[in-house]
Amino acid sequence: MPAVATITPAENTAGLTLRFCYEDKQLLPYYAGNNADIPVNPGATIEHLQQATAAAGIGLELLRMPWLRCLQLLEENQVDALVAAYSAERAHYTRYPTDAYGQPDPAKAINTNALCLAYRFNNDLPHKISDTTAGLTIARPHGYRPLPLPEHATLVGAHSPEQAIELVVSGRVDATTVTCEINSVAGNQQEIDTLPLKILQPPVYYSVGYLMLSEQFYQQHNAIAEQLWQALPLTLDQSRYIEYLTYPLNF
Numbered sequence: 001m002p003a004v005a006t007i008t009p010a011e012n013t014a015g016l017t018l019r020f021c022y023e024d025k026q027l028l029p030y031y032a033g034n035n036a037d038i039p040v041n042p043g044a045t046i047e048h049l050q051q052a053t054a055a056a057g058i059g060l061e062l063l064r065m066p067w068l069r070c071l072q073l074l075e076e077n078q079v080d081a082l083v084a085a086y087s088a089e090r091a092h093y094t095r096y097p098t099d100a101y102g103q104p105d106p107a108k109a110i111n112t113n114a115l116c117l118a119y120r121f122n123n124d125l126p127h128k129i130s131d132t133t134a135g136l137t138i139a140r141p142h143g144y145r146p147l148p149l150p151e152h153a154t155l156v157g158a159h160s161p162e163q164a165i166e167l168v169v170s171g172r173v174d175a176t177t178v179t180c181e182i183n184s185v186a187g188n189q190q191e192i193d194t195l196p197l198k199i200l201q202p203p204v205y206y207s208v209g210y211l212m213l214s215e216q217f218y219q220q221h222n223a224i225a226e227q228l229w230q231a232l233p234l235t236l237d238q239s240r241y242i243e244y245l246t247y248p249l250n251f
Contacts, residue, residue: 013224017059018217020049021070021079025141025160028189029182029244030083030111034160036064041251044241045083048110049211051235056227067143077216083110085207087145095218096210097229106208108229111241114181114203115147116188120168121196125175137173139164147177147205169195177204182241190246 022045026034031046033039038046046062053060063070063079073079075093086096086104097108106112117138119125128134129150136153141161149155156173158164164176180188180199188199211228218225243250 013057015059016221016224017061018053018228019061019063019080021063021065021073021082022046023067023070024064025067025162027161028247029179029241032244032247038062038064041244041247043247044237044244045111045209047240048232048235048237049083051237052110052211052228052231055231055235056224058224058228074212074214077214079214080217081211081213083209084212085145086210090212093215094212095215095225096212097226104208104210105229108210108232109208110211110232111209111236112183113179113207113209115177115205115207116180116203117175117200118165118168118178118192118197119175119200120171121198123171123174125198125200128174135174137175139167139173139176149204165191165195165197168197175200182245183236183238185238185242187242187245190249 022031024035026032029044031043032041033043042062050060065073070079070082071090074082084090084094097105099105099107117125128136132152134152136150137156138149138153139156139158140147141164142157142159156167158167158176161176161178165178167173168176178188178192178199180186180201180203192199211232213225
């Protein structure tokens, strides 16, 4: 674990709790476990957030729901925060750390990751990508934001990342996206290495995850919001993110 960040609260934080919403499907290394339950080992992002909120002197309430529901509740100010990449269509109801030019500040992100395509070992995916006349199907979980994938690709919805991988393994689709780099460190979920799958390099997408706050929380606790964003890089434990790729084997 990194050294505990020392931050002097800029306001009285007694009784203040951050209501954090995240999806009720496992997404390693970030979130562990399925459904609304919070497992003892909740995932690297949750442990990271626990450290950051403690450094800022506030409590943390965890809520698990379908991803689109989390977004809706943030827009309605019924939850205080979630983790997401910056998106212009969500900018009107989210608050995120910005730099001197008013742009999203990756120096205060909660994590970064890269996505690669995973495909069956006996599927000539590189050829299907280069040949625009070839059929190409890519599975992505419902509610996930669109990615800059090949224009001739047909997207197939899945209920979860696990189901998307199952569709690839069974040969029903050609590929799906999986995390292949976390916080600038190469790594993928250990399950991938036990399946008849290959990872296509280089990554097709790089993402920066920000702690997105509701408009209401930011307006009421502006100083705490800034302290939370400052605490995130100070409490980042890169090794913990990599360890969660082996969940639950080594926990």
